[in-house]
Amino acid sequence: MATNVLNSLNAALHKMLSEDPRVVVVGEDLLDPYGGAFKVTKGLSTQFPDRVLTTPLSEAGFTALAAGMAIRGLRPVVEIMFGDFLMLAADQIVNHIGKYRWMYNDKVRVPLVIRTPMGGRRGYGPTHSQSLEKHFIGAPGWHVVAPSPFHDPGALLYRAVIEDDDPVLFIENKTMYARPVREAPSEGRLGDFHARTSSGRYPTVTLSFDSFSSADVTLVAYGGMAELAEAAAEQLLMREEIFCEVVVPSSLSPIDLEPILESLKRTGKLVVCEEGTQTAGWGAELIAAVSAQAFELLQAPPLRVAAKDLPIANTSTLETAILPQLEDIDQAVLRACANSRRVTTR
Amino acid sequence: MPIPQEAHLNSPHLNNQDSIREHLYAQMVLIRRFEERVLDLFAAGELFGTTHCYIGQEANAVGIINHLEKRDIIFSSHRCHGHFLARTGKADLLMAELMGRATGLVGGRGGSQHICYENFYSNGVQGGIVPTATGMALAEKMLRTGAIATVFMGDGTLGEGLVYEAFNLASLWSAPILFVIENNRWSQSTPVEKQLAGSMLARGQAFGIESGEIDSTDAEELYDYFDPIIKKVRREQRPHLEVIQTYRLCHHSKSDDMRPEEEIEHYRQNEPLPKLRSRLSPEVAERLDQEAHTKVEQAVTWARQQPFPSPSTFGAGATAAEFRQAESHRTAP
Numbered sequence: 112m113a114t115n116v117l118n119s120l121n122a123a124l125h126k127m128l129s130e131d132p133r134v135v136v137v138g139e140d141l142l143d144p145y146g147g148a149f150k151v152t153k154g155l156s157t158q159f160p161d162r163v164l165t166t167p168l169s170e171a172g173f174t175a176l177a178a179g180m181a182i183r184g185l186r187p188v189v190e191i192m193f194g195d196f197l198m199l200a201a202d203q204i205v206n207h208i209g210k211y212r213w214m215y216n217d218k219v220r221v222p223l224v225i226r227t228p229m230g231g232r233r234g235y236g237p238t239h240s241q242s243l244e245k246h247f248i249g250a251p252g253w254h255v256v257a258p259s260p261f262h263d264p265g266a267l268l269y270r271a272v273i274e275d276d277d278p279v280l281f282i283e284n285k286t287m288y289a290r291p292v293r294e295a296p297s298e299g300r301l302g303d304f305h306a307r308t309s310s311g312r313y314p315t316v317t318l319s320f321d322s323f324s325s326a327d328v329t330l331v332a333y334g335g336m337a338e339l340a341e342a343a344a345e346q347l348l349m350r351e352e353i354f355c356e357v358v359v360p361s362s363l364s365p366i367d368l369e370p371i372l373e374s375l376k377r378t379g380k381l382v383v384c385e386e387g388t389q390t391a392g393w394g395a396e397l398i399a400a401v402s403a404q405a406f407e408l409l410q411a412p413p414l415r416v417a418a419k420d421l422p423i424a425n426t427s428t429l430e431t432a433i434l435p436q437l438e439d440i441d442q443a444v445l446r447a448c449a450n451s452r453r454v455t456t457r
Numbered sequence: 458m459p460i461p462q463e464a465h466l467n468s469p470h471l472n473n474q475d476s477i478r479e480h481l482y483a484q485m486v487l488i489r490r491f492e493e494r495v496l497d498l499f500a501a502g503e504l505f506g507t508t509h510c511y512i513g514q515e516a517n518a519v520g521i522i523n524h525l526e527k528r529d530i531i532f533s534s535h536r537c538h539g540h541f542l543a544r545t546g547k548a549d550l551l552m553a554e555l556m557g558r559a560t561g562l563v564g565g566r567g568g569s570q571h572i573c574y575e576n577f578y579s580n581g582v583q584g585g586i587v588p589t590a591t592g593m594a595l596a597e598k599m600l601r602t603g604a605i606a607t608v609f610m611g612d613g614t615l616g617e618g619l620v621y622e623a624f625n626l627a628s629l630w631s632a633p634i635l636f637v638i639e640n641n642r643w644s645q646s647t648p649v650e651k652q653l654a655g656s657m658l659a660r661g662q663a664f665g666i667e668s669g670e671i672d673s674t675d676a677e678e679l680y681d682y683f684d685p686i687i688k689k690v691r692r693e694q695r696p697h698l699e700v701i702q703t704y705r706l707c708h709h710s711k712s713d714d715m716r717p718e719e720e721i722e723h724y725r726q727n728e729p730l731p732k733l734r735s736r737l738s739p740e741v742a743e744r745l746d747q748e749a750h751t752k753v754e755q756a757v758t759w760a761r762q763q764p765f766p767s768p769s770t771f772g773a774g775a776t777a778a779e780f781r782q783a784e785s786h787r788t789a790p
Contacts, residue, residue, distance in 0.1 A: 135599075161599075167629070172588045172622025179592025182578075183530075184600060202619075206582045207589065215573035216564035 116264050117288040120151050120226075123265030124188065127272050128159045131186065134272060137177050138190030141165045148192045149228055149288060170199035174225065178208045178278075181223040186272055193239045194229035194282065201246075208278050209252030220276045221252075226268065228285040230335045230386050231434050236425035242334075242387035242418070244282045248364040248396060254313070255364040257282040259337035261301070261316040262361050263294045270312050282363070284335025284386070303345070304357075307370075313362035315370040318344070319354075326354040328444050329374040331397065332384035333360050336416075336435070340384050343440035353448060363393055371397070372405050379410030380447040384440055389417035411450040414443045474677075479741060481523070481676040482733045484546070485515040486749040488539045489730055491548050492707070494753050495538075495555060504555055508569040511539030513674075513706030516729035517639050518543035520679025521607065524687040528576065530597070530606040532590035535570040537579035540609055544577050548756040558763035565766045576604070584617025586610075587636070591627045591696075594634040598694060605633040605690050613644025615653055615660065624664040627696040635690050636661065636698040641705035646715060661698030672702035674729040677736075704728075 114122070127134045136155055138147065142165045146153030156163040166173040170191055177187035191197050197204070204225075211221050231240030248255050256271055256279055258264035264283070271279040295306035295316040304318040318341065319326060332340035337359040344355035356374045360367060375381060381401060383394035394415040401413065416435045424430050492510040499508065511518070514536075522531065522543040533540040541551060547562075554561030555569055562572045570581035580586050590608035597604040614620060615638065627634055638657055642649050661668030671682050679701070690697050704724035708714035734742045 164630070167622070167625055169588075169622035169626065171585075171619050172626055175585055175588035175619065175623070176592035176595065176626055179589040179594075180596040180599075181592075182589075183593045183596035185596050202582060203585055207580060207585045210571075210580075211573075214563065214567050214571045215578075216562075216566050218563065218573045219578075 113291050115289055115291050116258065116260060116283075117149070117151060119263065119265035119292050120268055120283065121153060123269045124152060124155055125158065126265075127269055128155060128162060131273060133184065133186045134188065135162045135164060135177075135180060135185055136188045136190065137164045137166060137173050139166050139168060139192050141190065147190060149285060151226070151283070151288075152190060170196050171203055174200040174203045175207065177223055178203065178211070178221055181221045181278075182211065182219050186222050187224070188272055189223065189225045191225060191227040194227040194243055195238050195241050197225070197227055197243055197247075200225075204247060204253070204280070205250055209250050211252075212277065213252055221278050222272075222276045223278045224268070224271045224275075224281055225279070226281040226283060228283045228288075230284040230286055231423050231430060232286050234425060234427060234430065237422040240423040240430070242282075242284075242385065244280065244363060245385070245387045245392045247280055248393055250364075252278060253364065254279045254362065255282065256280070256313050256361055257284070257334040257363055258287075258361055259316070259334055259359050260287060260290045260293050261295045261306075261318070261337060261359050262314070263292060267313060267361055274312060282334055287335050287338075290338065309367065309370050311367070315358060315360040315362070315367055317370050317374055318357040318359070320344070320348060321354055323356075323377070326356045326374070326378045328353065328355045328380045328382055328447050329358055329371065329378045330355045330382050330384065330440065330444065331358045331360070331371055333363060333393075334386070336384040336386055339435075339437055340440055343437050343444065346437070346441060347444055351445070353444060355444060366397055366400060368400055368404060371401060372408065375401070375405065375408045379408060380451060381409065381413040382416060382440065382443045382447055383413065384416040384435060386435060387418055388420045389415055390420050392417055410452050411447045414447055416440050416443045477680065478677060478733065478736055479745065481519045481680060482730075482737060482742070483745045483748065484519045484523075484543050485676060485730055485733065486745055487546065487548060487752060488515045488518065488542045490749045490753045491542060491551070491756070492538055494757060496707075498555075498757070505557060506568055507710045508538075508555065509536040509710050510707040511536055511705075513724065513728055514639055514641060514703050515539055516674050516676035516679050516733075517637070517701050517703055519676050521635075521637060521683045521687070523680060524684055525607060526604070528602060528604040530576045530590065530593045530604060531578070532586045532593070532606065532608040533577070533579040534583065534586060534609060534611065534614065535579070535581045536611065537570065537572060537609075541572060541574070541577055541579070545574060547574065548752050549759045550574070552753075552756040553760040553763045556760045556763070557765060558760055559766040559770070560763045561760075564770070583610075583614045584619035587614075587620050588623035588626060591623045591632045591634055594627070594632040595630055598631075598633055603691070605635065605687070607635040607637060609637045609639060611644070612638065612640040612642065612649045612653060612657070613647075615657065616644070621660070621664070624661065624666060624696075624698075628664045628666050631695050633690055633694045634696045635687060636666070636696065638698070638700045639703050640700055641703050643705055643709065643716060645709040646713065657700045666696045666698050668698040668700070670700040670702070674703060674727050674732060676729055676733050
């Protein structure tokens, strides 16, 4: 049965609350009938009134409180209503939660998940539209995870809460909530694509038009950019006969380079897409890591597609100009091909 | 009143006022000798970084912590040696940690401000520990362990907004936690009058938290005062706040003291150790002083013999794979 991303996450929360008495859900406006600003937590407070805690507007306070619960044996899931508000809890994330396990020489675990909607394209303006996860990528002690419609978002969340003993920042792109889940098989067809999914708790999905035999460009995208990259790949194939492989990681930090390098062996050209601002972003980190590890695979300078280094405007003409669009991915792929040191032989 | 049998990890079974008095003094003099020795070791270049001493405030730690049970949680701050030693007596493990040794409390990773031992925790950024301790108290309540939490903060920490988020949450959700504000009158180099408006007590009361205040450096008085408070937190499963008017006789961290000498001298007249010592027989006092001295010297000797941690232990435990990955990112093939 087809489900969308929102329902997949909601079902996973129901499942973990019913299976595991250690799970508690903490955040603002969670109670039914409202059920959370984006309704990911709908129905939970009715079924589990003692373990769904609606909070005052105290992001730092309830994140810290959940950390204390996690250290003492519970498995809290914190919802930050808009990812922009994560900055209110930044001291907790960087100076407290991410440090405890290592700083205390492995004496404690902080199995805490912070889930939060990120991203724009909904006209919410400068403080309710950002993708701020780049600021926490590389923060010691944290796993940063982003589901996409090609993953099973609920399964990723379940693993983050139940199986991961370290804190996880779980980034949900908000335009993705209504999208149908099209989970890629570990090896097999997914629509027009051949799909491969790496093993592990937070896998990477790779999509190929051509059974992974050859391709022109490796297009890496996560979260809400994944389907945009897919659409760009389809458009480029139809119009230009350029074959892109779309690589969609769910683990942003640490980055699993293997599936990306695997694709680059076939393409030699890399375009990395993210919705956050470009400077010092996830793409910069990924490209640095790829260059250091496998420079010989690169036939063209790796390129980034990202938001302009500006606040996100409210009005749609400006918001569209600031955030990365399908056309930006398209252009970047064409540039990568044009810059290639080797003539494409296809 | 007797100290509960499980109250203190190292405590003898005390059942009369004399033995309580001796116990409180023994703990205070251990804290004092330990920190004096730490300052010597800094001056001698044997310790790294910085440290925040508790000299002058020892009566607070022993007055409160001896009422806590082994299962209870303590969350302390940058100024945590006194709380830790009152709780555990483990001068050797703390000294090894301050010396950065592998066998220190947290293997040299944390140092003076960031320690963890059983149910004792500390962290060095102000404010953030208060809601975390609140969450710990709530977790114990949800898990029905019967444990309560105590969190220590100073007057300076009251400037952090997170403290008030914690007060609100603790009151709203009835966390079994004791908030202790040790007003030592100086936030680093800033006197309390220049950094704090309004009343400390009213800060707790405004959130519906029963709050009290005691102006004392008398360990026995503090010990008697906190007994019913801690029982009440455990019984009623509600937060409680106490302000202790105290004074820090030492600098904030090492060598940064610019306070008026007359003021320090004024408070020195009232310091906790001589006050309690004068109630002991000279023989007992001398013996306890000597025992503390010996314990601290043994801790120094032991800690000096301990190895430094090797960078090869970076990735101990489940994070090893990530550290390997981090390393591989740094090195080109």
